[in-house]
Amino acid sequence: MSPWTSAVGAPQLARLLQSQHTREATALAGGRRRPAYRALADGVRLLVLEGRVPVAARLPAERELAAALEVSRTTVAAAYEALRGEGFLESRRGAGSWTAVPAGRPVPARGLDPLPPEATGSMIDLGCASLPAPEPWLSQAVAGAMEELPPYARTHGDYPAGLPGLRQALADRYTERGVPTMPEQIMVTTGGMGAVAATCRLFVRPGERAAVESPSYANVLQLMREAGVRLVPVAMTPRLGGWDLPAWRQVLRDAAPRMAYVIADYHNPTGALASDEQRRELVDAARSAGTILVADETMAEIRMDTPGEPAAPVPRPVSAYDPAGSTVVTVGSASKSFWAGLRIGWVRAAPDIIRSLVAARAYVDLGTPVLEQLAVTWLLNTGGWDAAMELRRDQARENRDALVEAVRRHLPDWEFTVPGGGLTLWVRTGGLSGSRIAEAAERLGVRVPSGPRFGVDGAFEGFVRLPFTVAGAVAEQAATRLADAARLVATGAGAGADLPRSYVA
Ligand SMILES: Cc1ncc(COP(=O)(O)O)c(C=O)c1O
Numbered sequence: 001m002s003p004w005t006s007a008v009g010a011p012q013l014a015r016l017l018q019s020q021h022t023r024e025a026t027a028l029a030g031g032r033r034r035p036a037y038r039a040l041a042d043g044v045r046l047l048v049l050e051g052r053v054p055v056a057a058r059l060p061a062e063r064e065l066a067a068a069l070e071v072s073r074t075t076v077a078a079a080y081e082a083l084r085g086e087g088f089l090e091s092r093r094g095a096g097s098w099t100a101v102p103a104g105r106p107v108p109a110r111g112l113d114p115l116p117p118e119a120t121g122s123m124i125d126l127g128c129a130s131l132p133a134p135e136p137w138l139s140q141a142v143a144g145a146m147e148e149l150p151p152y153a154r155t156h157g158d159y160p161a162g163l164p165g166l167r168q169a170l171a172d173r174y175t176e177r178g179v180p181t182m183p184e185q186i187m188v189t190t191g192g193m194g195a196v197a198a199t200c201r202l203f204v205r206p207g208e209r210a211a212v213e214s215p216s217y218a219n220v221l222q223l224m225r226e227a228g229v230r231l232v233p234v235a236m237t238p239r240l241g242g243w244d245l246p247a248w249r250q251v252l253r254d255a256a257p258r259m260a261y262v263i264a265d266y267h268n269p270t271g272a273l274a275s276d277e278q279r280r281e282l283v284d285a286a287r288s289a290g291t292i293l294v295a296d297e298t299m300a301e302i303r304m305d306t307p308g309e310p311a312a313p314v315p316r317p318v319s320a321y322d323p324a325g326s327t328v329v330t331v332g333s334a335s336k337s338f339w340a341g342l343r344i345g346w347v348r349a350a351p352d353i354i355r356s357l358v359a360a361r362a363y364v365d366l367g368t369p370v371l372e373q374l375a376v377t378w379l380l381n382t383g384g385w386d387a388a389m390e391l392r393r394d395q396a397r398e399n400r401d402a403l404v405e406a407v408r409r410h411l412p413d414w415e416f417t418v419p420g421g422g423l424t425l426w427v428r429t430g431g432l433s434g435s436r437i438a439e440a441a442e443r444l445g446v447r448v449p450s451g452p453r454f455g456v457d458g459a460f461e462g463f464v465r466l467p468f469t470v471a472g473a474v475a476e477q478a479a480t481r482l483a484d485a486a487r488l489v490a491t492g493a494g495a496g497a498d499l500p501r502s503y504v505a
Contacts, residue, residue, distance in 0.1 A: 003090070004098035008053055010060035010068035016052060017043045017069065019458030020433055034492065036071055037078035044079065045088050046435050048099050052452060058098045059089070115447060124446040124478045129268065129423040129467035131395060133339040137379065137388040144378035145371050152370050160366060161358045162188025162346070163373045169380040170332070170346055179319045184351040187358055188368050192298045192333030192345040196220050198357050198364070199329055199347060200259070203292050204229050209257040213243070215426070215454035215463075217268045217296070220261060232257055233456040236267070239417045242274040245281050252289035259292045264318050265300035269454050269465040270426040271419025276315045283321035283328055291327075295319065298333040298345075301389055303421040304397040312420060325349040334376050336423060338388055342372045396423060399468035399475070406479035407466065411486060425466045432489050434464040440485035446478050 008016075020043050034042070047053040059065070062080060066073040080097055083089035087102030114128040152163075161167065167183035174181035189195040204210050206228025212221060214233030224231060232255050237244045243262070252260070262282070264274040274282075286293040295318035305311040322328040330348040347357060361367070379385040403425060404418055413430035429437055434450035441448050451463025470478055 003056070003092060003095055004058040005056045006054055007058040008060065010064040013044075013047075013053070013060060013065060014068035016047055016458045019452065019461050020046065020435060037075045037082065040069070040071070040075060040079035041082040041086075041088075044083060044099075045086065046439060048088055048101065049439060050435055050450060050452065052458070053099055055099050055101055058096050061096065122445060123442075124470065124474060124481070126446060126448045126466055126469065126478060129465075129469065130335060130340040131392065131399075131423070131469060133341065134388040134391040134395075137384050137391075138339055138375075141375040141379045141384060142371075144382065144384075145374035148374045148378065149371065152374070157370055158367055159188075159370065159373075160361045161354065162186065162368060163370065163377065166373045166377045166380075169377050170348075173380065174317070174319070174348060177317055177320075179317055179323050181323075181348060182351070185325055185348055185354060187347045187354050187361075188373060189345040189347060190365055190368050191335060191340070191343045192296060192331050193219060193223070194343075194365070194368075195331040195333070195345045195347045196261070196294065196296065197223055198360065199292075199294050199331065200224060200227055200229065201364075202353070202356055202360060203259045205258075209255055211248075211251050211255065211257040211260040211291070212456070213262055213267065214456060215269055215451070215460055216261065217263060218449065218453040220296070221454070221456065224261075231456045233459070236270055236272060240270060240272040240419055242267075242272045243278050243282060245278060245285075248282055249285045252285045252291055256289055257291055259294060260286060261294045261296065262318075263296045263299065264315070265297055266302055266419060266422025268299060268422065269424045271417070271422045271424055273420065274315065274318075279315060279318050280321050283318065287322070287327045292329055293318070293322075293327055294329045294331060296331045298331065299336050299422045300332075301337040302393065302396050302423055304393060304400060305420075319348060325353065329353065337392060338376070338379065338385065342375060344368065344372055344376050395471075396421075396468050399471045400425070402471040402475040403466060403468060403479070406475045407482070410479040410483040414486075423468045425468070427464050427466055429462055429464055429486065431462060432486055433461050435461060436489045437464060437482070437485050440488045441482055444481045444485050446481040446485070448482065 017040070044053070048055065062073050062076040066076045080089055084091060088100060089097050090100045091097040115123055115125040164183065166188055167186040170186045171181040171183045189198060200223065204227065207230065209230045209232050210224055211232045211234055214235050221231065232251055234247050234251050235244055236242070251257070264279060266273055283293060297317065303314065317330065319325060319328045319330045325348060331345065332348065333345040334342050335345070347354065379388065400418070407414055407427070411430070415428040416425050435452060438448050438450040448464050448466065451460030451465070452458050454460055454465065
């Protein structure tokens with residue numbers, strides 16, 4: 001049996017490595033330029049640590065990589081030798097070389113993996129853009145659900161489309177938002193991720209294309225990659241300008257993707273909010289191209305109006321431009337508005353799409369837990385949802401303002417545009433590699449996802465994403481540690497394994 005499970009071609013590896021070239025690639029470490037073989041070994045190590053090159057992936061032969069990178073074969077051989085010595089590469093005569101992680105080190109996740117709650121004492125986790133439950137509403141919702149449970153307990157408990165009461169409550173909410181909706185247009189899923197996964201399975205086959213915003217939500221990009229979908233990135237406009245409509249029209253016309261996945265409302269990671277005009281134009285373009293437009297509304301309710309100022313107008317839902325739901329498939333979730341631990345999401349689409357999604361569910365997860373569905377139904381029907389939303393928004397605003405202030409003070413050359421909602425700040429790291437900052441920061445006790453996780457093929461090396469999940473002293477400490485990490489990277493000291501570990505408990 002071969003010791004590797006996938007392969008990375010020389011051109012692909014060269015592209016990934018070249019995307020890392022930012023200011024500090026030429027930084028002097030202790031007055032000396034890093035030798036070429038060391039820079040190459042560090043680059044490959046970083047790709048493995050970030051999960052961008054999987055573990056057990058066969059690397060190209062030395063000669064091929066040397067040609068693709070236009071360096072000598074000796075350089076590649078020395079880099080491979082260094083990686084073998086550090087435990088990041090294994091080789092066997094006749095089988096080639098494949099990536100590895102040193103013994104005792106966890107295998108890197110390719111998506112965004114939250115830290116286990118017990119690890120948060122020693123590490124500030126900026127990996128996950130979700131807030132703790134807005135109590136007392138979670139406890140009250142669970143108590144309300146327990147009261148509603150007995151009649152359901154006397155049934156088999158299988159509701160592949162979701163509980164009728166929750167489908168009705170979610171449909172009513174769309175109707176209130178100006179998009180008339182029937183319960184037959186709703187399927188309850190296991191989180192927004194479950195909704196996106198089900199939609200992808202239904203609409204895109206391996207090898208087919210899906211257009212995505214560039215950058216986009218890392219876990220959905222990874223979900224699509226693992227499904228064998230060919231991603232077609234479409235750039236976002238700078239400074240929260242939303243979608244670049246001419247670029248979208250061209251991609252939809254020329255690439256004719258089966259599906260397009262967009263986050264119109266407080267986009268993750270940039271925080272952009274698409275305007276009504278952009279929504280209408282994108283739906284029209286998708287309809288003309290025969291492309292299913294998946295609109296992820298997971299962040300939609302996290303609006304942050306400035307207290308004392310009039311609230312900014314809220315754009316109409318993307319589904320308002322295709323209420324029947326045959327072009328626009330909407331994904332929703334309770335995770336950001338309420339609590340990710342409930343794992344409740346949903347799809348809104350035309351009834352025949354919902355029927356196909358429900359039928360396909362028999363081979364996946366069969367349904368969503370009843371008690372959690374009852375808890376969300378209770379929240380929606382009693383006004384608890386809206387009351388909890390107020391707490392959520394206040395907390396998110398407080399966190400955003402604290403983080404923005406701390407980053408401005410400790411990292412004055414990092415650039416960002418402050419969004420009016422959502423849970424993420426998309427930060428340009430002053431010409432330094434976001435991957436190297438993420439690696440150095442983890443050793444200094446703060447975990448932060450680097451830009452390339454949100455891009456296709458190594459884009460966004462000069463970015464990190466910071467979530468609005470910490471405030472006060474923790475936000476201050478996070479910014480201090482990030483500034484320390486940036487200094488290490490800027491001086492070249494972040495490249496090696498010789499970082500101070502004293503911060504990590
Ligand atoms: C845009 C977007 N979609 C989906 C999700 C995942 O949602 P859920 O926890 O409901 O699966 C997230 C979480 O960060 C997100 O930001």
